[in-house]
Amino acid sequence: xxxxxxxxxxxxxxxxxxVACGDDSGDGGNVAGTGGSAGAAGAAGAAGAAGAxxxxxxxGSSGTGGGGAGxxxxxxxxxxxxxxxxxxELVVPATGPNSATNLADQAIFQFNLAPLVxxxxxxxxxxxxxxAPDANHFFQLFVQNGANQGYAGAxxxxxxVPANFPANxxxxxxxxxxxxxxxxxxxxxxxxxxxxxxxxxDASAGDAxxxxxxxxxxxxxxxxxxxxxxxxxxxxxxxxxxxxxxxxxxxxxATPAIVRVQLDSVNISGVTGQNHTFxxxxxxxxxxxxxxxxSTPAPYSRPAP
Numbered sequence: 001x002x003x004x005x006x007x008x009x010x011x012x013x014x015x016x017x018x019v020a021c022g023d024d025s026g027d028g029g030n031v032a033g034t035g036g037s038a039g040a041a042g043a044a045g046a047a048g049a050a051g052a053x054x055x056x057x058x059x060g061s062s063g064t065g066g067g068g069a070g071x072x073x074x075x076x077x078x079x080x081x082x083x084x085x086x087x088x089e090l091v092v093p094a095t096g097p098n099s100a101t102n103l104a105d106q107a108i109f110q111f112n113l114a115p116l117v118x119x120x121x122x123x124x125x126x127x128x129x130x131x132a133p134d135a136n137h138f139f140q141l142f143v144q145n146g147a148n149q150g151y152a153g154a155x156x157x158x159x160x161v162p163a164n165f166p167a168n169x170x171x172x173x174x175x176x177x178x179x180x181x182x183x184x185x186x187x188x189x190x191x192x193x194x195x196x197x198x199x200x201x202d203a204s205a206g207d208a209x210x211x212x213x214x215x216x217x218x219x220x221x222x223x224x225x226x227x228x229x230x231x232x233x234x235x236x237x238x239x240x241x242x243x244x245x246x247x248x249x250x251x252x253x254a255t256p257a258i259v260r261v262q263l264d265s266v267n268i269s270g271v272t273g274q275n276h277t278f279x280x281x282x283x284x285x286x287x288x289x290x291x292x293x294x295s296t297p298a299p300y301s302r303p304a305p
Contacts, residue, residue: 077297082131082262083168086279086304089131090244092259094293096136096252106247107296108288110144111266111276112240119143119239121270122177126244130165131260136252139244139261141175146240150224150232153241154180157217159249160259170264178270180221183233242268243288263299279304 082089090109098105126141137160144153156175158165165171224232246259263285268274276283280303287298 075295077295078258080300080302081260082129082300082302084129084170084262084264085302086264086277087302088263088278088282088285089300089302090246090261090263091297091300092246092293093256093295094246094248094252094259095256096248096250096254098248098250098252103291104293105252106245107292108243108245108290109285109299110241110243110288111274111284112286113242114240116146116238116240117271117274118237119177119268119271120182120237122236122239122274123174123269124177124242125172125174125267125269127170127172127264127266128244129168129170129262129264130160131168131262132258133160133162133165133167134257134259135159135161136249137247137257137259138249139246141173141244142242143175143177143236143239144241144243145224145235145238148226149235149238150226150230152222152224152232152234154219154221154234154236155245156219160261168262170262175219177236177239180219180234180236183235183237242266242274243285 078091078093080089080091090107092107094106095102095104122143124141124143128139130137139158139160141156141158142153144151154175154177156173158173221234223230223234226232244261244263246261248257248259263278265278266274266276266285276285278285278301281301282299285299287296
């Protein structure tokens, strides 16, 4: 089942996401094999014409021309609407509210790392903007282990409050993985006296955070389950995925909403070869298709001029 995460006054539910294999993923603690809702059956086709409607439509039989084939019923993904260049736009047609059972409330985008990468000394800095901020929307930055650690991970949740994320305004958000406690056998050593979270302030009432940085939580560090045995610790020296979850919160209405986030760059200090500018494309940043709202598109690339 999904891991529920509550943040301060604004309640959001995050997920201990799952690592993709190509574009698909393993279990990651969620209910495996749960499919999305099926499309409605298509209407019968008119004589000699294709019928409109969902996949599986039944051809009509009247008229000498015979019935047409049923329509596909595929809803096209929302178009890009951001203003950046040399960036990616993530678009999620989510339906609220966010919950442990709603599989249409959020989508996961990530870099898949193979072989595994040691993040013991890593600080991950995202340059990120909201296209249309809404306090009922959120994004969540994460790093995650693979199957050997049962998809344990560290998650940092940010509600898209307009005062903190003005529309189309890029801000740098750093998550300090080096500051997290080391797991048994982890090569890293946590900073003395540092409880994790790095430059990300907590989300308690009235906490404005560091100058220029929106309020955010300390990380939610989850354990994994391997071969039915829970409690496998997160190991920052064995990172399989780095990504972002985008969706709607618990207070969101039970109606569709388009959540849009722009990424200008992802820089990972302390790890060689893991910086990304997105100037010419997605650079391996993909949509995790294991669980997602229907019609969620892959990241839209907006190349630099």
